[in-house]
Amino acid sequence: MELRPNGPGAAALRELSRGIGTLTGLQPSLTLKAGPPILTLGSPEAARPALNELNALPLSEEAYALRIGLGSEGAEWSGSGYAVLRGGSERGLLHAVFRFLRLIGTEQDGPRELHEVESPRSVLRMIDQWDNMDGSVERGYSGGSIFYRDNRILLESERIADYARLLASVGINAISVNNVNVHREETKLIAAPLLHDVKRLADVFGSFGIRLFLSVNYAAPIELGELGTADPLDEGVRRWWKRTAEEIYAAVPEFGGFVVKADSENRPGPFTYGRDHADGANLLADALAPFGGLVLWRCFVYDCHQDWRDRSTDRARAAYDHFRPLDGRFRDNVILQIKNGPMDFQVREPVSPLFGAMPKTNHVMEFQIAQEYTGQQRDVCFLVPQWKKSLDFDTFLNGPGSTVKRIAAGEVHPLPHSGVAAVSNIGNDDNWTGHHLAQANLFGFGRLAWNPDLDAEEIAAEWSALTFGAGTPAAAFVRELLMESWPVYESYTAPLGVGWMVQPHYHYAVDVDGYEYSKWGTYHFADRNGIGVDRTLGTGTGYAGQYAAENRDLYGSPESCPDELLLFFHHVPYTHVLKSGKTVIQHIYDSRFEGAARVESWIERWRELEGGVDDERFSHILRRLEGQLENARQWRDVVNTYFYRKSGIPDEQGRNIYA
Ligand code: GCU
Numbered sequence: 001m002e003l004r005p006n007g008p009g010a011a012a013l014r015e016l017s018r019g020i021g022t023l024t025g026l027q028p029s030l031t032l033k034a035g036p037p038i039l040t041l042g043s044p045e046a047a048r049p050a051l052n053e054l055n056a057l058p059l060s061e062e063a064y065a066l067r068i069g070l071g072s073e074g075a076e077w078s079g080s081g082y083a084v085l086r087g088g089s090e091r092g093l094l095h096a097v098f099r100f101l102r103l104i105g106t107e108q109d110g111p112r113e114l115h116e117v118e119s120p121r122s123v124l125r126m127i128d129q130w131d132n133m134d135g136s137v138e139r140g141y142s143g144g145s146i147f148y149r150d151n152r153i154l155l156e157s158e159r160i161a162d163y164a165r166l167l168a169s170v171g172i173n174a175i176s177v178n179n180v181n182v183h184r185e186e187t188k189l190i191a192a193p194l195l196h197d198v199k200r201l202a203d204v205f206g207s208f209g210i211r212l213f214l215s216v217n218y219a220a221p222i223e224l225g226e227l228g229t230a231d232p233l234d235e236g237v238r239r240w241w242k243r244t245a246e247e248i249y250a251a252v253p254e255f256g257g258f259v260v261k262a263d264s265e266n267r268p269g270p271f272t273y274g275r276d277h278a279d280g281a282n283l284l285a286d287a288l289a290p291f292g293g294l295v296l297w298r299c300f301v302y303d304c305h306q307d308w309r310d311r312s313t314d315r316a317r318a319a320y321d322h323f324r325p326l327d328g329r330f331r332d333n334v335i336l337q338i339k340n341g342p343m344d345f346q347v348r349e350p351v352s353p354l355f356g357a358m359p360k361t362n363h364v365m366e367f368q369i370a371q372e373y374t375g376q377q378r379d380v381c382f383l384v385p386q387w388k389k390s391l392d393f394d395t396f397l398n399g400p401g402s403t404v405k406r407i408a409a410g411e412v413h414p415l416p417h418s419g420v421a422a423v424s425n426i427g428n429d430d431n432w433t434g435h436h437l438a439q440a441n442l443f444g445f446g447r448l449a450w451n452p453d454l455d456a457e458e459i460a461a462e463w464s465a466l467t468f469g470a471g472t473p474a475a476a477f478v479r480e481l482l483m484e485s486w487p488v489y490e491s492y493t494a495p496l497g498v499g500w501m502v503q504p505h506y507h508y509a510v511d512v513d514g515y516e517y518s519k520w521g522t523y524h525f526a527d528r529n530g531i532g533v534d535r536t537l538g539t540g541t542g543y544a545g546q547y548a549a550e551n552r553d554l555y556g557s558p559e560s561c562p563d564e565l566l567l568f569f570h571h572v573p574y575t576h577v578l579k580s581g582k583t584v585i586q587h588i589y590d591s592r593f594e595g596a597a598r599v600e601s602w603i604e605r606w607r608e609l610e611g612g613v614d615d616e617r618f619s620h621i622l623r624r625l626e627g628q629l630e631n632a633r634q635w636r637d638v639v640n641t642y643f644y645r646k647s648g649i650p651d652e653q654g655r656n657i658y659a
Helices: 008-024 044-055 090-106 158-169 184-190 194-206 235-251 277-291 315-326 384-392 404-408 436-450 456-468 473-492 549-556 563-569 584-607 615-647
Strands: 030-033 038-042 064-069 082-087 113-118 124-128 174-176 211-216 257-260 294-298 334-339 362-368 418-423
Touching: 008 030, 008 038, 008 082, 008 090, 008 158, 038 044, 038 090, 044 064, 044 082, 064 090, 082 090, 090 113, 090 158, 090 456, 124 362, 124 436, 158 194, 158 436, 184 194, 184 211, 184 235, 194 211, 194 235, 235 277, 257 277, 277 294, 277 315, 277 334, 315 334, 362 384, 362 404, 384 404, 384 436, 384 456, 384 473, 404 418, 418 436, 436 456, 436 473, 436 615, 456 473, 473 584, 473 615, 549 563, 563 584, 584 615
Parallel strands: 124 174, 124 418, 174 211, 211 257, 257 294, 294 334, 334 362, 362 418
Antiparallel strands: 030 038, 038 082, 064 082, 064 113
16 A cells, blocks of 8 residues: 555554553554555454455445454464455555554453444544634643644644644534634735745645644635625635635645634624625635635624613524525535534533524534533533434424434435534643643533444543443543533523523633623523523523424423423423423522532542542543532522522521521
8 A cells, every 4th residue: 555654654553553552562563555545453364354354345435344353262473363444545554553542452352353444424523623822722621732832833742743643533514713713813824924834834734634724814805905895795815815725725725615703703704894604604615615615614603892771682583593594505615503502501401403404504513622611621511411312303394304403414414514523622621621630521522423323421431441441430420420521510500491500701610690791691590589681482582483394393392392492492480390390499409409419429439449440540530520510509609599599489498598
């Protein structure tokens, strides 16, 4: 096989020998076969039939086939055991290698027999960095940027290559390397002289089969100093973007394209010129099209200057109201990027009704791995179960079974592009993610993007075994802890889907009314009788009407609405009885007490593992759990006191509420 010296095939070879060396202490003899990219390991004679078979297999580019034969009588790699790894391309081969290494790492003795053929369900599996060139990371909870410092790209940094490896190991195939809020310095990334450095970054990621994208400033034609307008229909502006695209592709031929946050939270966009988002996105799409580039256009568009007195505006409606009427108007290389929920990465939200509602427009779902509203990588909150819930959601938009995961896999609407994207949670902390256990979220996103049918528990088990050793008590406990962590985080923070209640801007600690009288459109409307937002069709903002009839009806009445979203869709009295049989107020009290108690029990159980985990990780995780307990207690007491004072209804169990 002809390997490009810096291509993913070379990485596959390197990773396989390095990985086997580290995991087993053996130095494997690897054979590379000519023709389709194939690696064999172990006995060439025993491998031959499998080799011939896999050789003839038709595989798409990122697919792989893996055959392991260790026999039942204790054959080993050194004897008659073999493994054959085949990729649809060099990129597929790299996926096969990482899969193989995960298998060795998760099964105590490695699998004895395996025949697996896999291809990724989602075509685009993308990571978005929110890194700024001054070295800060927007909503970063793991130290500074690994990419930038003092307005320079850190090309000498080994961490960038390590990061590319890390992402490739879970199947990520695209990355955007700068914040969606594109400030002055980052605006210059699309022009010389920075393009030269961008090319070097693109090479690092390209060597692991990952395409590089940049976030761009919609007002770049003005800010880079040449034009007086960024109007998408202006000829000069169109020429400017075309020339810019030509320059980018001359410097970085494998460039992926642009990510754009326009007319969103005060960022510039087409609205300034009386144009809409289709005009805006198509301008960039036309410039990139000759080179195969893509535009990821974000739908996080809403009025961030709302008057809290105005009850007719509902932020949850905004993305759908803005974009849905534009279906059919976007170019083929535009992909809309839609946040998983209609608001903003809260601990609990319904699925965005826009997802799947534009059958003629490419779109991907955006998740946030960074735990902005879910504990900021100080509290454990394993988000895979939350993402699974979104992916499994049936939109009914093309009949029953129109689940988000099938839409994201391009199986519901035959569109050229689909997939998932997520905001990264890494920084230059030694352990990458601030909280060691937050690594499980990055790992889990990659695994789920590859195969959304995987079980959250399976992913938690896989990560725990790879990280703490297969079969160890630590791995068993961490798996359990991860699986409990999202419901527990929810149980001591904002109740029943209502969202926020956090300190403004900072978004970690509790402040029940922090956003209640703000301009951000994020209210809970608690008064002495009840709480929640009426988003029904009849009496509320009408948001529920943006769903297909099945979901509209489900959410439309407090009787049918799932408990966990009740306050997202309805304003109810504190005495309203939930499906659980409890009143809303008693649920609030109970779950806050239970959440904090659960965190306390985790600490006890973690302490029992002392000596079974290396000291560094043991004490790091212990400290984080203790911090989480403090946070949970503060949430518990503030929320309980707040609602006791509002409602005057005492706790049935007479526990301590600070009246
Ligand atoms: C959230 C977050 C911002 C971010 C924005 C976005 O509002 O707090 O920091 O810029 O999402 O997704 O664009």
